[in-house]
Every structure is written in C-alpha cells, then in structure tokens.
Amino acid sequence: MTTEYEDRIEKAARSLRTEISPERDLWPGIAEAIAEPERSRWTPLLAQAAAVILLVGGSSAITYMTVKNDVQPVTEVTPNLVFERASFGNHNLGPGFQDARDGLAVELDAELARLSPAARAEVDANLEVIHKAIVEINAALEQDPGNTMLQQKLLQAYREELSMLRRVSGLTRNVMVRNDI
Amino acid sequence: MMNRLTLILLGCLLAWPVMAEDVDRRLDAAADGYVHVSNTSGSVTVRGWSRDEVEVSGTLGRNVEELVFERKGNKVTIKVKLPKGSSRSSDADLRISVPAMSSIDIGTISADIDVADVSGFQSLHTVSGDITSESAGGDVTAEAVSGDIDIVGGGQDSQFQANSVSGDVSFFRASGTLEAETVTGDLVADEGSFDRADLNSVNGEILFLSELRKGGRLTIETVNGEVGVEFSNEVSARFDIESFNGDIDNCFGPEAVRTSRYSPGTELSFQHGSGDGRVTISTMNGDISVCVD
Numbered sequence: 001m002t003t004e005y006e007d008r009i010e011k012a013a014r015s016l017r018t019e020i021s022p023e024r025d026l027w028p029g030i031a032e033a034i035a036e037p038e039r040s041r042w043t044p045l046l047a048q049a050a051a052v053i054l055l056v057g058g059s060s061a062i063t064y065m066t067v068k069n070d071v072q073p074v075t076e077v078t079p080n081l082v083f084e085r086a087s088f089g090n091h092n093l094g095p096g097f098q099d100a101r102d103g104l105a106v107e108l109d110a111e112l113a114r115l116s117p118a119a120r121a122e123v124d125a126n127l128e129v130i131h132k133a134i135v136e137i138n139a140a141l142e143q144d145p146g147n148t149m150l151q152q153k154l155l156q157a158y159r160e161e162l163s164m165l166r167r168v169s170g171l172t173r174n175v176m177v178r179n180d181i
Numbered sequence: 182m183m184n185r186l187t188l189i190l191l192g193c194l195l196a197w198p199v200m201a202e203d204v205d206r207r208l209d210a211a212a213d214g215y216v217h218v219s220n221t222s223g224s225v226t227v228r229g230w231s232r233d234e235v236e237v238s239g240t241l242g243r244n245v246e247e248l249v250f251e252r253k254g255n256k257v258t259i260k261v262k263l264p265k266g267s268s269r270s271s272d273a274d275l276r277i278s279v280p281a282m283s284s285i286d287i288g289t290i291s292a293d294i295d296v297a298d299v300s301g302f303q304s305l306h307t308v309s310g311d312i313t314s315e316s317a318g319g320d321v322t323a324e325a326v327s328g329d330i331d332i333v334g335g336g337q338d339s340q341f342q343a344n345s346v347s348g349d350v351s352f353f354r355a356s357g358t359l360e361a362e363t364v365t366g367d368l369v370a371d372e373g374s375f376d377r378a379d380l381n382s383v384n385g386e387i388l389f390l391s392e393l394r395k396g397g398r399l400t401i402e403t404v405n406g407e408v409g410v411e412f413s414n415e416v417s418a419r420f421d422i423e424s425f426n427g428d429i430d431n432c433f434g435p436e437a438v439r440t441s442r443y444s445p446g447t448e449l450s451f452q453h454g455s456g457d458g459r460v461t462i463s464t465m466n467g468d469i470s471v472c473v474d
Binding site for chain 1: 290291306308309324326327344346347362364365381383384402404405423425426463465466
C-alpha cells in the first residue's frame with residue numbers, strides 16, 4: 001500500500017517542469033542598477049545636521065518672537081547722595097554706610113557740644129588722624145590697586161571711623177544721661 | 182564793731198559756696214550684687230572688701246546738688262547729682278568699698294576711675310579721665326576718649342576689652358582673651374597669657390610681650406603705628422605678616438620678601454613648630470618686629 005502510493009507520487013514529481021522562466025525579462029533592470037554609482041554615506045548625516053540646525057534655529061526664533069515684547073530696558077540707578085570722602089579706591093561706598101556715618105556724625109556733634117573744649121579738640125584731632133589715614137591708604141591703593149592688604153586696611157579705617165563716632169557719642173550720651181546733666 | 186561784724190558775715194557768705202561737703206555713708210548689700218556709680222568730675226576709687234556692705238566716703242564739690250545712694254534689690258546706685266544745666270565746677274571725690282564679688286558699672290565725664298579687689302564684672306567708662314583696674318578674676322570692659330587705661334589681670338582667665346581714642350592702653354599680667362583698640366594711643370600687653378588677642382590701632386604703637394597659648398590666635402593691625410611682638414613662650418603657629426611700606430624684622434623663621442613693585446613693603450608667611458596657632462600682623466607704614474624672648 002505504501003509502495004504503490006510512493007510510486008505514484010514519484011511519477012507525478014518527475015512530470016513537473018524543472019525550469020520556470022519569469023513572466024518578463026528582468027536582466028535590463030539589474031544591469032542598470034549595477035551600472036549606477038554608489039551613494040555617499042555622508043548624505044544622511046548632513047541631512048540630520050541640517051535638521052538639527054533647522055530645529056534649533058526655529059525654536060530660537062519662536063522664543064525670541066515670544067519674549068521680545070517682555071524685555072525691560074536696563075536702567076542705571078544713580079544714588080541721590082553725594083559721596084565725598086567715603087570712597088573705596090575708585091569706587092564709592094554704599095548709601096547705607098554713608099547714612100550711618102552721617103547719622104553718627106550728627107549725634108557726635110550734639111554730644112560733643114556738651115563737652116569741654118579740650119575733649120572736643122581731642123576727638124576732632126583723632127577723627128582727622130583717621131581721615132588722613134584713609135587718604136594715605138587711598139593714595140597707596142592708586143599705586144597698587146590690587147593689594148588686598150591695603151583694601152582691608154581701608155575698610156578697617158572706615159570701620160574705625162564709624163566705631164569711634166559710635167563709641168564717643170554713645171559714651172558721652174550714656175555718661176551724661178546717667179549723671180543727669 | 183559793726184564794720185568788723187559785716188566783714189565777718191560777708192566772708193562767711195563768700196566762703197560758703199566753695200566749702201566741700203564730706204560724706205560717709207553705708208548700706209547693706211548683696212554679696213554678689215551690682216553697684217552702679219555715676220560721677221561727672223573728680224575721681225572714683227572702688228575697693229572690694231569682705232563685708233556685705235557698700236560704703237561711700239569722700240568729698241562733694243560745692244555745686245553738687247545731691248549724692249544719691251540707694252539700694253533696690255541686688256543693685257546699689259551711687260550717683261553724684263548736679264543741678265540741671267550746671268556748668269560750674271562740681272568735682273566729687275568718692276571712695277567706695279563694695280563686697281568683693283560685686284559687679285560694678287562706673288560712668289564718668291572727667292573723673293579718674295580706680296578699681297581693685299573686685300572679682301565680678303567691671304564695666305568702666307570715662308570721657309577724659311584715666312582708668313586703672315586691678316581685676317580679681319572677673320571680666321573687664323573699659324572705654325575712654327582721651328584717658329589712659331591700665332588693667333592688671335587677677336591671675337585667672339578673663340575677657341579683657343579696652344578702647345581709647347587717644348589714650349594709651351596697657352594690660353599687665355592679664356590672661357584669657359583680649360581685645361583692644363585705639364586711634365592714636367599706644368597698646369601694650371605685657372606678661373600676659375592669651376588664647377586670643379586682637380589689637381588694633383590707627384597711629385598708635387602696639388607691643389605684645391606675652392605668651393600665645395597652644396592653638397592661640399594673635400591679630401595685630403595698624404595703619405601707621407609700629408608693631409613689636411616678643412613671645413614669652415616657644416610659640417607654635419602659622420605666621421602671616423605684611424607691611425606695605427615698613428620693614429619686617431624677625432628673629433626666627435625665614436626672611437621677609439618684597440612683594441610689591443610699587444612699594445618697599447615686605448611680606449612674611451611661614452609656619453613655626455607644629456603651626457597650631459595663628460599670628461596675623463599687618464601695617465601700612467609701620468615697621469614690624471617679631472621675636473621670642
């Protein structure tokens with residue numbers, strides 16, 4: 001049974017065509033494809049770069065268009081106060097410092113008016129010493145602007161001036177109030 | 182006879198205002214209370230004693246209106262009261278004894294202040310008088326405009342703080358921490374021993390002739406004043422010394438080097454010993470000398 005079935009299959013297989021021709025001639029297309037030059041592998045990279053540039057440029061343009069109406073003009077604020085001696089090298093010290101110094105100087109004047117002429121002269125002379133030191137340090141800083149020690153000395157001299165104004169006015173006021181003068 | 186009597190009466194009337202009044206008063210006080218003293222001119226001398234009392238003696242000038250002497254709780258107030266607006270001479274010389282553990286606060290205009298044997302906190306202020314304090318262990322703060330300040334330590338570590346504008350400031354055998362500042366007055370710390378010392382002057386000279394303890398910090402700054410440091414111990418510290426125009430003379434460590442092409446100033450940085458302490462000295466025009474005794 002089995003042998004008879006196999007013989008019949010084999011006979012049918014032998015009767016099949018061993019070659020199948022295409023419905024049309026493919027060779028002219030293949031020959032044309034072989035003859036074309038090879039495409040550059042850089043072409044996709046350039047395309048990608050162009051895409052990135054286009055994307056960044058486009059987004060920047062959109063951002064600029066969006067915010068351009070919100071940009072405030074930069075204005076320079078000039079302090080109303082006039083700075084005289086309170087300067088740091090070529091730069092003025094802040095208005096807070098100036099206010100503090102002016103306020104203490106007014107207090108000191110009021111307190112010193114109640115002291116003896118000798119005590120007043122002593123305080124004035126020492127304030128002058130500090131001012132002279134400030135001038136000297138500034139002059140040295142003009143020679144050597146980057147000298148950090150001189151910068152610290154200048155700040156220290158200003159601190160010393162404030163400290164002296166505060167100390168003297170506080171001391172005289174405190175003692176006088178306590179003595180009911 | 183009438184003329185003679187008239188002259189005597191007139192003499193008594195003229196003599197009356199210049200006569201000073203003696204005072205001698207006493208109050209019970211807390212052993213470790215607070216004594217507040219105000220006097221315009223003259224002198225204030227305070228001594229600690231073993232009694233729980235405050236005693237005031239001395240003389241009051243002719244224009245003194247009243248000596249306020251009162252106790253409220255732990256606080257005793259001694260105040261030389263003058264007539265309002267008085268500008269005439271009103272010297273009062275007060276000798277005050279207080280319990281030794283008291284804290285004191287003294288304010289004067291042109292009166293000298295002298296304190297000793299008081300172990301509490303001392304707060305001493307004058308405009309043109311001199312201040313002398315001998316601490317018996319408490320902290321001391323002293324301020325003057327033109328007066329000199331002399332403070333002697335009491336053998337215990339304390340905080341010492343002194344400021345004078347034109348007066349000289351000196352510390353003798355003080356120990357602990359020290360802060361002092363002048364404009365034109367000189368500063369001296371002699372035979373002391375410190376964990377920290379900050380000395381600052383614009384034009385005054387500064388002398389540190391004391392011990393800087395292990396891990397201690399010494400900072401000295403002047404503009405025009407000279408600086409002399411002589412450690413009384415073998416100091417171990419990192420040194421940073423600089424003068425813009427002055428010379429640096431040191432008897433240990435390397436030589437100072439010139440750092441600026443704009444000035445003859447010199448700079449010196451080095452480590453001595455294990456370098457656990459810190460010494461920083463700077464001047465603009467003053468010379469600096471650093472040595473070990």
